[in-house]
Amino acid sequence: MAINYDDARSRDMIEIRPCEGFDELEACVQLQIETWGYDDSDVIPRKTFLVAQSIGGQVIGAFDTEIPGGSAKSLVGFVFSLPGVKTNSGKPHPYLHSHMLAVKDAYQNRGLGRELKLKQRREALTRGIRHIEWTFDPLEIKNAFLNIRRLGAIVRSYRPDFYGVSSSRLQGGLPTDRLVAEWLLDSHRVESVLAGQPAVKYEITKRIEVPASIYEWKSSDAGKERALAIQSENRSQFQEAFSNGLAVLGFTRDSEGNGVFELGSATQVLQGIDYAN
Numbered sequence: 001m002a003i004n005y006d007d008a009r010s011r012d013m014i015e016i017r018p019c020e021g022f023d024e025l026e027a028c029v030q031l032q033i034e035t036w037g038y039d040d041s042d043v044i045p046r047k048t049f050l051v052a053q054s055i056g057g058q059v060i061g062a063f064d065t066e067i068p069g070g071s072a073k074s075l076v077g078f079v080f081s082l083p084g085v086k087t088n089s090g091k092p093h094p095y096l097h098s099h100m101l102a103v104k105d106a107y108q109n110r111g112l113g114r115e116l117k118l119k120q121r122r123e124a125l126t127r128g129i130r131h132i133e134w135t136f137d138p139l140e141i142k143n144a145f146l147n148i149r150r151l152g153a154i155v156r157s158y159r160p161d162f163y164g165v166s167s168s169r170l171q172g173g174l175p176t177d178r179l180v181a182e183w184l185l186d187s188h189r190v191e192s193v194l195a196g197q198p199a200v201k202y203e204i205t206k207r208i209e210v211p212a213s214i215y216e217w218k219s220s221d222a223g224k225e226r227a228l229a230i231q232s233e234n235r236s237q238f239q240e241a242f243s244n245g246l247a248v249l250g251f252t253r254d255s256e257g258n259g260v261f262e263l264g265s266a267t268q269v270l271q272g273i274d275y276a277n
């Protein structure tokens, strides 16, 4: 399958396009280390980025074209995905597993993370791929907001301690529990969210809360026990809800930064989407 990227710019001076050549891929590796603080055992090397690109995955970068010194120096964000196949409806269908999304600190909260995901979606759809998945930490309120509220992903499964021990500084030494975000690229839900149309009204039957203080608790020895307690309490709640056919359909945050996952019957979104069942 030929990859067909266009040259969309997210905003002035930022160019979003596939990474090319060893230096740009190496810049992704370095941004990965800067973002997560990984040690050698966790870092994904340049070679894997290269292989992913050549087998139908994506390495898409955000470049600040005002930074001098060549394109590799101007990389300020990237998104990385691997190709996969699902057979859950009895018929194999291709999808992408998006493994990493990172934006440099100084460039965050300007819509770049969202733009990288949108580019990823457009590129997938040009190849007939209608489904992208990724995992995210249920304690990361910002990521949940971006994934559910701004991109329209849903969640139906919970992976306790998915990666085992991680050297990521963002993990704070906690078990690597993850939610699986499912992005049904051409579904009515996703198209409405991306078009900024009023949110589809779902019947919400359960809410799971994450306090804003979780960031502070995770990063201090004194708070670690509290963070762990929230993680295990929420883990039980998610697992029970998912086993009862619920899905995360909404996410809200209040003025103090607390987050709330909103869950309701998954059928409200999945009706008519054969590849997701």
Ligand SMILES: CC(C)(COP(=O)(O)OP(=O)(O)OC[C@H]1O[C@@H](n2cnc3c(N)ncnc32)[C@H](O)[C@@H]1OP(=O)(O)O)[C@@H](O)C(=O)NCCC(=O)NCCS
Binding pocket: 035, 099, 100, 101, 102, 103, 104, 107, 108, 109, 110, 111, 112, 113, 114, 115, 136, 140, 141, 142, 143, 145, 146, 150, 170, 253, 257
């Ligand atoms: C996740 C990440 C890529 C997002 O990039 P970004 O460029 O900041 O994302 P965007 O600006 O497109 O969107 C972020 C949204 O979250 C909102 N947000 C910011 N802080 C928040 C918080 N504490 N709680 C809730 N929402 C928050 C922003 O307001 C924005 O929403 P808006 O567009 O409605 O204003 C970036 O934060 C990052 O690199 N994080 C570290 C690595 C990581 O966790 N990657 C994801 C898992 S692989």
